[in-house]
Amino acid sequence: MVSLLDAERRKSQVSARELAYVLHQSKSNVEKLEYLENLLVQDPLFNHETMNYLTRGEQYKRATQMAGRAEIIAHRNNLSEEDTALLHVVLQTFTSCPSSTALHTGMFFKNLGLLFTDDQQSKWMAMAKQWRMVGCYAQTELGHGSNVRGLETTATYIPATDEFEIHSPTLTSMKWWPGALARTANFAVVYARLLLHGKDYGVHNFMVQLRDLETHEPMRGVKLGDVGPKIGFNNVDNGYCKFHQVRIPREQMGMRVSMVTREGKYVKNSGVPQEVLYFTMLQTRMTYVRSSGLALGKACTISIRYSAVRKQGYDANNPNSKEELSVLDYQTQQYRLLPLLAAAYAIVLTGNQVDSFSLVLADQIKRGDLSKLQVGHAMSCGLKVLTSDLACNGIETCRRACGGHGYLLSSGLPILLGDILQTVTAEGENFVLSQQTARALLKIHDQFRSGADLPEEMQFMANIGKSRYTQTRDKQQWLGLDTYVEIFQQRFLHLLNNLVSKMSSAPSIAAGIQNNSMLCYKLANAYTYVVLVNNFVASVRSSTALLPVLQPLCQLFALTQLEANAGEFMESGCVFPNEMPIIRANIEELLKLIRPHAVTLVDGFNFSDHLLNSTLGRYDGNVYEALYESAQHDPLNHSSDKVALHELLLPIRDEISKSKSRL
């Protein structure tokens, strides 16, 4: 007998494999990822049948073991440095496997390369690659997050011994949140205020040893701990650290951008732009795009497969049928899930573009060329804000669309959300970060007004203030990809024009942004939708064999995002209220058109069962067997204690009988 999901797969002529080559950029990439995943999965350590039943301490231990094993596997298989890094990325994509070591293999390596001089790097890079040094990034403090200028940790130069003294002067200055800080790292890049002869030079970076390399005991004056249980991220030892007059050699300041001499003089390195200091954050934000899209793709895979298998309710259009309908056949379920599937495609395809752009930018910056930095900043902030929001909210929608079973950890969805949920806050809280996109856009606009050329990616800004389309569109026009490009731009330009006119009465740019921060937030999102729509449209146009499914997905993405923000589009004059019935009719038709391809489209993400780790998302669709088997792993089902009898029923019965006997 053909399983329900295989029957779904037969409904579509599209090749899931070809979709995977598009989403993962090439056949060879797909095969590489499969090869690396397989290296891990062969090892029984990576079996995660009982993962949901471990304590936080046990989860941390398991994740730590897995990271170590991955490194050893890479070593034994002679993987290149690049493939070793990719192997760690693959491990992080296993649901519930993000671990602290990613901060070492990802961010710490990048920081070493960017903030420290070649001499400094030559000393530490080898140690880091051999895992003698394990690092973390210690910026955030208990009382200070978004406002980096407000950090309180001090680094005071002590000329007598040629050292810096790292110190936490207050409770709120304690480092709080850095991943890997509590138990894993033995070194940290610490962000602290540089104090030279009593003068405050602002926040700089210092390489501080936290633990003894051999015993792993905290160094003198370093008090470390875990910040406590949180949502998801149980593998990561987010920690706190209080420094009490910890001395480090002067040479451990990050000296690439600026340095302190033996005499205690502050010297800027004019050859390296200041922007380098924040470039790691920009790069990190850019990597969030693709991973957000893939996380949403995972949730879609789970919920769409489950919705195809889950039968519930009878078909009112076919009253004689005794067979229940698939949940995915209901309009509301399609309306909840298929636009998210379209969004996952939009985000991953944009993420592919952004990853290439990030490499170009890094290369330019190394050569001192900052020409694309403004656009890169606007784009990286905007995309981080919008895609993390779409992914997190979308995963929760997928979870709810699975009904009761979506609440079970075994569904994979709550844990998946826990893995990703920090992205709306980390690396720049979304509302705060959106102000940076707005600021960069204003700057580009101001330069344009002053006669400068617009950057290639921003040519459409030239249309600001021009009113364009003033007639209603018909059904067919509302399916045109050009229409979407145009109306998303028009909505953005309308908001930009509003902000520009508000700025004219503001005492300063900073004050104008602060006083119109909600408008800035909307503007940043409107801009980022332009980026997503443009990218999705371009990807569709460059596909040929897959056009029959990618084009409707793109149309569905644009129209449902329009509908969700219809008021803004109407206000900007590019959609009329009486066009909404046409737009909705198009959406309803697109849902029907995409429905038969839904399972194939999620197969295209190419997530293995191991990687999904979901009772509801299995490739074979045997969800009920999986749910029941998973529950059998719960230790509560292997204990025969009678808590309710002894702690509830008998005490109450005793009390009642005692009081009766007192009467």
Place this chain on the structure above:
Amino acid sequence: MVSLLDAERRKSQVSARELAYVLHQSKSNVEKLEYLENLLVQDPLFNHETMNYLTRGEQYKRATQMAGRAEIIAHRNNLSEEDTALLHVVLQTFTSCPSSTALHTGMFFKNLGLLFTDDQQSKWMAMAKQWRMVGCYAQTELGHGSNVRGLETTATYIPATDEFEIHSPTLTSMKWWPGALARTANFAVVYARLLLHGKDYGVHNFMVQLRDLETHEPMRGVKLGDVGPKIGFNNVDNGYCKFHQVRIPREQMGMRVSMVTREGKYVKNSGVPQEVLYFTMLQTRMTYVRSSGLALGKACTISIRYSAVRKQGYDANNPNSKEELSVLDYQTQQYRLLPLLAAAYAIVLTGNQVDSFSLVLADQIKRGDLSKLQVGHAMSCGLKVLTSDLACNGIETCRRACGGHGYLLSSGLPILLGDILQTVTAEGENFVLSQQTARALLKIHDQFRSGADLPEEMQFMANIGKSRYTQTRDKQQWLGLDTYVEIFQQRFLHLLNNLVSKMSSAPSIAAGIQNNSMLCYKLANAYTYVVLVNNFVASVRSSTALLPVLQPLCQLFALTQLEANAGEFMESGCVFPNEMPIIRANIEELLKLIRPHAVTLVDGFNFSDHLLNSTLGRYDGNVYEALYESAQHDPLNHSSDKVALHELLLPIRDEISKSKSRL
């Protein structure tokens, strides 16, 4: 020195105490709740300092002990039955304290009263009140949730022994999800298909003993277990149960509505309406309204207090100030939080009305009067859908508004969300349940079209199809309470008119609803907004001393909900695109107007520190001390094992040195 929060409190002339009397309906209610809470808090068992660090098994044990202790405290303090029930409700409102016993003291008692005859009740009610019998409600099956008609468990009458045989014929027929089923209950009201002489009479209720009353061992043929870890609700033993040919006496069928005779004849009790079967669900949904509002109020209390205390960033309007701003002074933060505060007030005030209405309905139904049942059904379904959605999404917004610290369990927010999140799915999944509101509204509309009077609560439906306001409103008109009542009605009537016209071409009502389910969902929400706005406006008008704060809250609620759905209002013709700037200007002014009262307004919910159990929401605002102290309870901070060294660093170093020595 005055604490930051006390300084906030001095900004407002409004009395938090008076607000509490409005939200909790009277001074005496507030005092009663404080008295009951105090009875519990005095007992050290209710201390929850280490709660976040317990395993699921330990949490269940603690919750079970607390429920038992509450009952004993009630007994020792001679509380009336009503106050004992209220004491259990108070316990459930402690963050993270919802426990399985609430299903006994709440739902099971109600079910006994509604589904069983007086004779049956006289046998079981006393046992239940003395906790010899502890019950649960076993409806949902592994494969069957929303579609009750699809349940598979069978109850076959065996004439030879005058018994029913309860049986789970398939894997998917296993009961799955009922709270208290896994470890607590010894009896269950089981929903099963009644089979008489081979004929299927559909789903009926049966009282089935699960465990021995003395030993708490499962009865023969009853296989019980826990469904596994899930989001929140760790105190609740959601369970599964597989019945293998379990025999119960015929008298244990719920015989109030229909019965089976000794001869195996099916007899309907004509005196009791069929609707009684589902009335417990209607009542339960109605209780969700107030508790959703209070949960949102808790989240607002935590996030608004924290936002007042949290300093971050400098004031661009006052560039010389070195002092950082309170996060609550930023427009984006106000835009995120204050509309939710307004929504919490709207929902609690409506919940107060609904609770009274529920008592009236119950009384009418007992007397066989079904005249208000249609409205009650529409309203209970609609309010459950919309208020659970607003509360769950709002709590998550509050959590995100707390930045990084909102991720910590110690903030109280993740656990609060876990407590409430099931309400969007349980007691009727929101998208499915909204179809019932639509169906009830269509029925009322049809009756009206056929000449019947509209129910008192639905008089405004008479305006369907009439176009009304066609001019733009000015700033002042957009602050008028009458405006809100009118436009929310107009939006609803526009959608109803759309649905009515779509229904005319549908082959049946069921098919029309199924094929337009997204429209039905929107219609149900639009109707429920009418209910919320009407109730809030009425409450504001009946307040006098508190008008200066309640009126702006009501205005903020209406205008921000309008803005969030602006497209729908524009499409219905009651808001013009060019009015949006006026509406937003009003919102921005209202935010500034409410800002100084924000802390007082959340104080009005009257949540004690004990009840909030939040490091960020403390009444005294000492959040950083609380965060640090809470982390000290984490067992990870009291173990000195060196997992990273032994499981990660040393294995990799060994591998590297071994391979070097091989060279």
